[in-house]
Amino acid sequence: MxxxxxxxxxxQESKKIILNYEEIKINSEENWNFLEVTSKNIQSEWFGYPGxxxxxxxxxxxxxxxxxxxxxxxxLKITNCWSAIPAQMKLYSTSKINWFPIENQNxxxxxxxxxxxxxxxxxxxxxxxxxxxxxxxPIRTEYIxxxxxxxxxxxxxxxxLKSKNYPx
Numbered sequence: 001m002x003x004x005x006x007x008x009x010x011x012q013e014s015k016k017i018i019l020n021y022e023e024i025k026i027n028s029e030e031n032w033n034f035l036e037v038t039s040k041n042i043q044s045e046w047f048g049y050p051g052x053x054x055x056x057x058x059x060x061x062x063x064x065x066x067x068x069x070x071x072x073x074x075x076l077k078i079t080n081c082w083s084a085i086p087a088q089m090k091l092y093s094t095s096k097i098n099w100f101p102i103e104n105q106n107x108x109x110x111x112x113x114x115x116x117x118x119x120x121x122x123x124x125x126x127x128x129x130x131x132x133x134x135x136x137x138p139i140r141t142e143y144i145x146x147x148x149x150x151x152x153x154x155x156x157x158x159x160x161l162k163s164k165n166y167p168x
Contacts, residue, residue: 004071006078014047036083048079052094056080060094064148066165072150089152091159100149100160108144115141 021037041047052060057076061067068076075082081093101108121138143162151159 004074006071006075010048010078010082011045014041014045017047018042018045047083049081049093051078052076052080056094060097064097064099064165066148066163068161072161089154089157089159091151092149097148097150097161100147100158101145104149104158108141111139111144112141115139 018037018041054077057068057073076094082091121140126138126140144160146164147160147162149158150161
């Protein structure tokens with residue numbers, strides 16, 4: 001399997017954000033408070049942070065008793081936090097990632113209760129990834145109980161990383 005090039009991808013995304021920001025700043029009154037765009041971001045064309053070292057990644061994995069997927073480890077090595085996603089949430093650095101149920105069991109219980117009234121999601125529906133589905137991705141409640149939270153919460157949204165290693 002080909003290794004994903006996070007550095008090229010994130011540099012391209014940073015450039016897109018800056019272009020959109022400049023366009024909106026010139027042509028509208030739209031509010032960009034959700035993303036702090038600094039002159040440093042514009043000059044460097046980068047919204048990332050310094051990458052995590054292998055030692056930082058291992059130090060964060062050890063108390064969670066996990067090994068992160070290679071692609072996510074690659075992301076962390078390029079940027080150990082990412083503040084430029086839609087909405088006000090950031091993708092966490094290695095030091096903030098934790099099991100989702102630790103702080104959000106009530107949220108999980110509500111989703112599980114509500115899911116009884118929703119048709120099950122098939123693999124064909126669930127594994128469709130596109131820009132159009134970023135805010136409309138089906139939820140499989142069987143995964144949220146054992147997921148890592150890798151972002152801030154914002155407007156009842158959070159980025160989770162499915163894991164098989166949740167401590168029982």
